[in-house]
Amino acid sequence: MNKLLIASAGVMAIAFASCSGDDRFPGYDKTETGIYYKLHKEGDATKPVVEGDVVFISQVMYTDKDSLLFDSKKMLQPGEPYAVKIGKSMYTGDMFDAIKMMHLGDSMTFCLNAKDMWAKAYKQPLPAFLDSTSYLKYSIKIDSIYGKDKVAEIEKQQAEMMKQQQAMQEEMAKQYQGMEDSLLQVSLKKFKVSAKPTASGLYFMEIKKGTGPKLKMGDVAQVKYTGMLVNGETFDSSEGRPEPLSVVIGSQEPGERVIDAWTETLLMMSVGSKVKIVCPSSIAYGPMGNGPIPPYAPLYFDMEVVGIKSAK
Numbered sequence: 001m002n003k004l005l006i007a008s009a010g011v012m013a014i015a016f017a018s019c020s021g022d023d024r025f026p027g028y029d030k031t032e033t034g035i036y037y038k039l040h041k042e043g044d045a046t047k048p049v050v051e052g053d054v055v056f057i058s059q060v061m062y063t064d065k066d067s068l069l070f071d072s073k074k075m076l077q078p079g080e081p082y083a084v085k086i087g088k089s090m091y092t093g094d095m096f097d098a099i100k101m102m103h104l105g106d107s108m109t110f111c112l113n114a115k116d117m118w119a120k121a122y123k124q125p126l127p128a129f130l131d132s133t134s135y136l137k138y139s140i141k142i143d144s145i146y147g148k149d150k151v152a153e154i155e156k157q158q159a160e161m162m163k164q165q166q167a168m169q170e171e172m173a174k175q176y177q178g179m180e181d182s183l184l185q186v187s188l189k190k191f192k193v194s195a196k197p198t199a200s201g202l203y204f205m206e207i208k209k210g211t212g213p214k215l216k217m218g219d220v221a222q223v224k225y226t227g228m229l230v231n232g233e234t235f236d237s238s239e240g241r242p243e244p245l246s247v248v249i250g251s252q253e254p255g256e257r258v259i260d261a262w263t264e265t266l267l268m269m270s271v272g273s274k275v276k277i278v279c280p281s282s283i284a285y286g287p288m289g290n291g292p293i294p295p296y297a298p299l300y301f302d303m304e305v306v307g308i309k310s311a312k
Contacts, residue, residue: 024135025064025111033093035101036111036135043105047145049086050100056081056143057099064111064135069291081143091120099140107141119254126255128227128236129291176296180281183230184298187278190232191300202264203278212271213308217250221266222307228300235292235299244306259284265303274304 028036049055058081061070072082089096094117098110114134118126126132187193188203195205215221222244226237238245248256249266261279269275281287281296289295 028109028111031093031101033097034113035093035098037098037101038109039106040109040139041105041107041141043103043107043142045103047104048100049102049104049142049145051086051088051096052147053086054083054146055086055099056083056145058082058141058143060139062137062139063130064137066137069136081141091116094121095138098138099142102140102142104142104145107139109137109139111135111137115255123254125257127291132255176287180296180298184278184280187230187298187300190230191228191276191278193276193278193300198264200260200264200283201280202261202283204265204268205276206273207276208272208274208304210270210272210305212305214270215249215266215305215308217267219249220309221247221249221269221305222309223247223266224304224306226302229293229297230300233292261299261301262303265301266305269303269305271305271308274302277301277303 025036028038030036057072059070059072060068062068073080084099086096086099093112095110095112098112102108112135114130114136115126115132117136118124118130126134184203193203193205195203197203223246224238224244226234226239228234247258247262247266250263251257259279260283261277264283265275265277278298278300280298284299285293285297287295289297293299
C-alpha cells in the first residue's frame with residue numbers, strides 16, 4: 001500500500017513542443033522552455049498528470065556528472081512510491097512543468113538547470129558542489145494518479161503524518177545537538193583553532209593580518225577558501241579554480257547568499273587577511289545539511305581575502 005509523503009514545491013501544462021537536443025545531453029530532446037527529457041517507457045496516454053493531482057512517483061536524482069544525490073525508494077519509504085501534489089509552476093520550465101509532461105505509467109528522465117531551481121524555486125544560494133552551468137537529472141516513474149476529489153483525504157492523512165515526523169525530528173535534534181557539541185571540540189583540536197566563540201558560536205582565528213581596507217556590508221570580497229568536515233574531508237575549495245570566489249557580503253539575493261558564518265567572518269577581515277574558522281551548524285547548513293555536508297555538521301574553513309570591490 002502506498003504511504004503518503006506529499007513533497008513540497010521546494011523539492012521538486014507543457015506539451016511536448018520541443019526542439020532536438022544538443023551536445024549537452026545526447027539522446028535527449030529539449031522543450032522550448034529549456035527542459036531536456038527522454039522517455040524510457042510510455043504509459044497510458046489517456047491519463048495525463050494535471051495541476052491539482054496528487055501523483056505517486058519513484059524518483060532518482062543525479063548531478064549532470066551522474067553522482068547520486070537522492071533515491072526515493074531508499075531514502076523515503078523503502079521500495080514504495082511517494083506522493084507529490086502538482087501545483088502551479090514556480091517558474092517556466094520547473095519540476096512541475098516537467099511532471100505535467102507525463103502520464104500514468106510513464107518513466108522519463110529530465111535535466112533541469114540547477115541555478116534556476118535554487119534561485120527561483122528554493123530561493124537559496126546554489127550549493128557549493130554545483131555551479132551556474134550545472135544541471136540536475138531526475139529519473140521519474142508515475143505509479144498512480146489521484147484527482148482533486150481525493151486530494152483532501154490525502155492531505156488530512158498527510159497532516160497527521162507530518163505531526164509524527166515533527167515529533168521524531170525534535171527528538172533527533174536533541175540527539176544530534178549532543179553529538180555536534182562533541183564534534184565541535186574535536187574540530188577545534190584537529191584544526192588547531194584556539195579561540196573563544198562569538199555570540200553566534202563562531203570560532204574565529206586570524207592567521208595573517210590584512211593590510212588593505214576592512215570589509216563591510218555590500219562589498220564584493222574575492223575569497224580563496226577550503227571547507228572541510230570534521231574528518232578532514234574537503235567538501236569544497238577554490239583551489240584549482242581560475243578565479244577566487246566573489247561574495248557580496250550580506251546579500252540575500254538568490255545565488256549570492258552565503259552561510260551566516262561566512263558573513264560574520266568576512267566582516268572581521270580586511271584585504272590580505274587569512275583566517276581559520278570553525279562554525280556550528282546553526283550558522284552553516286543546519287538540520288538539513290547540503291549535498292556532501294551532513295545534517296547538524298560543524299564545519300572548518302581556511303579563508304583568505306585577496307581583493308575587494310567596495311560597496312557604492
